[in-house]
Amino acid sequence: MNGFLPLVVDQALAAAVRAPSPQNTQPWRFVVDGPRIDVWLDRDRVLAVADPAGREARLSCGAAIGNLTLALRVNGVRSRVRILPDAAEHDLLAVVSIEGNTRPSTLDRRLTEAIYRRHTNRRPLSEREVPASARASLRSAALGEGGQLEFLDASGRYAQVSALVRRAETELATDPDFRAEAAQWTGRSADCPDGVPTTGFGPPADVPGVVSLRSSHENRSIPPRQFEQDPVLAAVLTRDQGAAADVRGGMIMERVLLTATAEGLATSFLSQPFEARSTRARLLAAFRDLGQVHTLLRIGYGLPTRMTARRPAPEVTTVRSAPKVPAW
Numbered sequence: 001m002n003g004f005l006p007l008v009v010d011q012a013l014a015a016a017v018r019a020p021s022p023q024n025t026q027p028w029r030f031v032v033d034g035p036r037i038d039v040w041l042d043r044d045r046v047l048a049v050a051d052p053a054g055r056e057a058r059l060s061c062g063a064a065i066g067n068l069t070l071a072l073r074v075n076g077v078r079s080r081v082r083i084l085p086d087a088a089e090h091d092l093l094a095v096v097s098i099e100g101n102t103r104p105s106t107l108d109r110r111l112t113e114a115i116y117r118r119h120t121n122r123r124p125l126s127e128r129e130v131p132a133s134a135r136a137s138l139r140s141a142a143l144g145e146g147g148q149l150e151f152l153d154a155s156g157r158y159a160q161v162s163a164l165v166r167r168a169e170t171e172l173a174t175d176p177d178f179r180a181e182a183a184q185w186t187g188r189s190a191d192c193p194d195g196v197p198t199t200g201f202g203p204p205a206d207v208p209g210v211v212s213l214r215s216s217h218e219n220r221s222i223p224p225r226q227f228e229q230d231p232v233l234a235a236v237l238t239r240d241q242g243a244a245a246d247v248r249g250g251m252i253m254e255r256v257l258l259t260a261t262a263e264g265l266a267t268s269f270l271s272q273p274f275e276a277r278s279t280r281a282r283l284l285a286a287f288r289d290l291g292q293v294h295t296l297l298r299i300g301y302g303l304p305t306r307m308t309a310r311r312p313a314p315e316v317t318t319v320r321s322a323p324k325v326p327a328w
């Protein structure tokens with residue numbers, strides 16, 4: 001018998017909006033229509049300078065979809081995701097259909113719990129080694145979503161890619177348009193519902209590291225600190241390219257991030273080489289044999305840092321007709 005359990009959908013949407021997004025722009029909108037939840041790109045929240053093609057915004061929407069379906073599943077609701085093939089032209093990126101009941105696994109529960117702890121950590125990480133077992137679970141998290149996670153030290157791309165990160169950071173840090181856009185979204189107060197608050201910034205590095213985090217996310221009012229010398233760097237990849245692959249890439253990325261959180265690992269992003277003109281093509285070429293590279297992650301052990309706020313789910317959701325989920 002079908003019943004109405006809108007609370008399950010409310011909770012799933014609250015999980016969806018915890019997804020990461022560049023500069024915490026939260027470029028998503030949801031439309032609930034009975035058993036269907038449409039996921040839309042909010043074009044007004046795509047970073048025009050850093051992300052003109054909306055690639056990072058689509059990754060973020062993919063991450064939100066990953067959280068949404070995981071939170072549905074943990075509440076016993078099975079759903080199917082249809083990513084629309086022409087996601088580059090249209091802002092409707094995917095349709096999540098509620099299909100029936102399911103029994104959540106222990107892993108579903110662990111990862112759902114991680115949704116509310118995952119955050120971007122821009123502080124120095126410890127030199128403690130990430131064990132092979134944790135690397136293996138991160139890799140299988142990506143594989144389970146139909147993607148791949150490539151550890152750069154293992155693949156021989158470490159030196160090349162970290163050099164691209166440093167070069168891109170230098171280019172972006174001196175680009176007035178990029179700086180103006182970053183300034184618009186960063187340094188906000190901790191209770192601001194979007195953008196990156198100063199509490200989310202890291203300290204400046206006292207000596208240049210093998211990679212550079214974004215100088216726009218540096219808190220210069222705290223003393224410089226030494227960053228880890230050779231952080232674990234990993235790339236999220238799909239075989240396919242294009243806008244639909246970006247959405248899928250976001251789902252894979254979020255699964256990796258949640259798995260890392262559940263493993264007690266801290267994560268942050270290194271997106272500068274995707275955004276700088278002089279490095280983007282070279283970065284894509286460096287991974288071309290594997291498919292499409294979507295994001296670069298820095299992974300390691302660190303003290304938890306502050307979570308950032310989100311716009312509440314009802315603010316980004318339109319309900320056309322009451323959410324419909326099958327009752328047990």
Ligand SMILES: Cc1cc2nc3c(=O)[nH]c(=O)nc-3n(C[C@H](O)[C@H](O)[C@H](O)COP(=O)(O)O)c2cc1C
Pocket residue numbers: 018019020021022023024025056057059060118119120121122195196200213214217268269270271272295307308
């Ligand atoms: C596609 C993508 C790219 C990102 N790139 C960067 C980056 O280059 N540097 C950075 O410090 N954070 C980056 N972030 C992290 C966001 O700034 C962060 O997710 C957002 O501020 C919300 O904070 P939270 O992750 O702590 O919840 C990126 C996030 C996404 C989804």
